[in-house]
Amino acid sequence: MPATEPRRTELDAFHESLGATFTDFAGWRMPVRYASDLAEHAAVRSSAGLFDLSHMGEIHLRGPQAADSLDHALAGRLSAIAVGRAKYTLLLSEQGTVLDDLIVYRLAEDHFLVVANAANVAVDREALTARAVGFDVEVADESADTALLAVQGPASEAILRDLLTDAGGTIAGVAAEDLTALGYYRVLQGSYEEAELLVARTGYTGEDGFELYLPADRAESLARRLLAVGGERLVPCGLACRDTLRLEAGMPLYGHELSRDLYPVQAGLGKVVALRTKGDFVGRAGVESAPTEGLPVLVGLAAEGRRAARAGAEVRTTGGETIGAITSGALSPTLGHPIAMALIHPEHTAEGTALVVDVRGKDLPVRVVPLPFYTRH
Template sequence: MSLPQTTPLNAFHRQHGGRMVDFAGWDMPVQYKSILEEHKAVRTRCGLFDVSHMGEADVKGPEALRFLQHLVTNDCSKLFPGRVLYTVMCYPHGGVVDDLLVYMRGEGDYLLCINAGNIAKDIAWMQEQAKGFNCTVVDRSADYAQLAIQGPAAVALVQTLTKTDLAGIKYYHFADGEVAGVKCIISRTGYTGEDGVELYCAATAGVRLAEAVVAAGGPFGLELTGLGARDSLRLEAGFPLYGHEITDQITPITAGLGWVVKFDKGPFIGSDVLKAEKEKGSAKKIVFFKTGDRRIVRAETPVLNAAGAVVGRVVSGTLSPILNEAIGSALVDAAATKEALAVDIRGTKLNLSLVKPPFVNLKKS
């Protein structure tokens, strides 16, 4: 077995008491103090995440835009320098290769942020699809460290470390600047549903930047935050996670991500299949639920209808620290969403209350 990969902040995590686990082939902190405390810190104050395991790729060249329009489902022609777009890229059969962020730096110059567990697969896929287009796809993942400071106090904290006017960077926008003397791409997208800032910097500067954020974080109630809280926060926000709500067998239409699929921009990989699915209706559907009970409903738990027949399976499940009850998502037969649904947890039947996410009230500036 190969050893897990490490981010530039690996020693930083250990020095600060991070409990390390193997996550998608990466040695990452699942928590520092407790997932519960870290989750609540992000919802009420702010938390610092190391997301340096995420992948980055440059897409550059005269036909970079034409290539991206072919590659992804959303409309990249709407981008302008300083704008970020959330989208997915699909296989010809409609399943999702990955979800990603597209940053437009300038004409023919884009930065893509992709999921950590998919880097090798995504880069190979994109480079193969780029053949025939006058542009290049270059893996830049090893060049970047990426920190995310999330929560209602996050922007105020980072503002003490930079001359860049963070209030001037709108949601899903970015700017180049310096934070604590470190050159950064300063982005505001957020995977927790809270307000916040993501900082992309040179891998060699990652620890220096993290230590500066920690040093400034005391008055703002900053907590170091691991992947455990990151997952519970994203599920409370109702955001998809690759391998759960979206996979190579779950299309964006099935996942409820039809809003990132723009058919009017022209054909793209998988567009014919996705258009047919939208017109006909999906056979299955991703739904979000809560239970009124604290017992966590684990992924792969069967979902049952009133007659006790299996009509789907849970794909994500956790305890919401804010609601103090179990929440989750499931892939179920579309027709079954009109019925009463339940799960069996060690002999106890728990009814599922379907909800439209987010599960909690989220405020962003």
């Protein structure tokens, strides 16, 4: 059987025009880099980068019982967030393991937007639809019609403020002072070229930044305006630097630090599960009865030199006992030494513990360090 062609975002030709190199990611053809991973990474840490994240999923819940439906379906207490705010949460299996990690925005009292990882959109849609039965709510997957652009980095606010004044009236409902006042995990609603625009102060890089949701057919226009306004301050960025940025920030990636084989507490996300602040929900009984004692837990690892451990590499004690595996690893462009996240036996997670990682058949000495590896100042 011939391989299925990866899907393309609305910006595919735009990326080609900028000289992007592509990769297949979660069934999508996505730009992995334009020129240099390191240069793109550095741009986000020092100025700003522009990302196309249109492979992500956007699932809307509308109706009088939208909040109640999400309280039942998800691990967090979504009914408690105010309009204009967002919350990081988890979609759990009946057994209490992680099906996906999500960001949920409350756009109105009866309207929520659930943003899903690209590989999990179908799973999330089906789960949210099934769990909405009996509630007065409509679940609509609008992923195919929605684009997502991210502007990330310390110059991101200045660039977006310039966009508001430069866009010739095509952006409405978002004022520069509102943008500056917008807190982390907050969202503004406006319009671009007379189509709905959401401006959220969220991101996946460890830097200040914004994520812009709009109809897919407006995406290229907005991307070109952003690059024109940003000038030398804004660099197109691919998935390669997005991965090293999120790793430095200690942010989990589904399929690496999170999976349907792992409980939230193993990834340090036990507090995301609202056991104390709400009643029953799908996965609660599984979490409460989970046999988590002795299961691997997530830690940060750091090493000297230039050799980096990659996902799947074996982690051992200095005495040679296998105690876990690397989930993500890279040579940190910001810190200048190898870093990794790993799931290891809880007896060996104390800060400073000396361990060994197998890097292509050679031992790499590492030590346990706190997460995140990098925090913006």
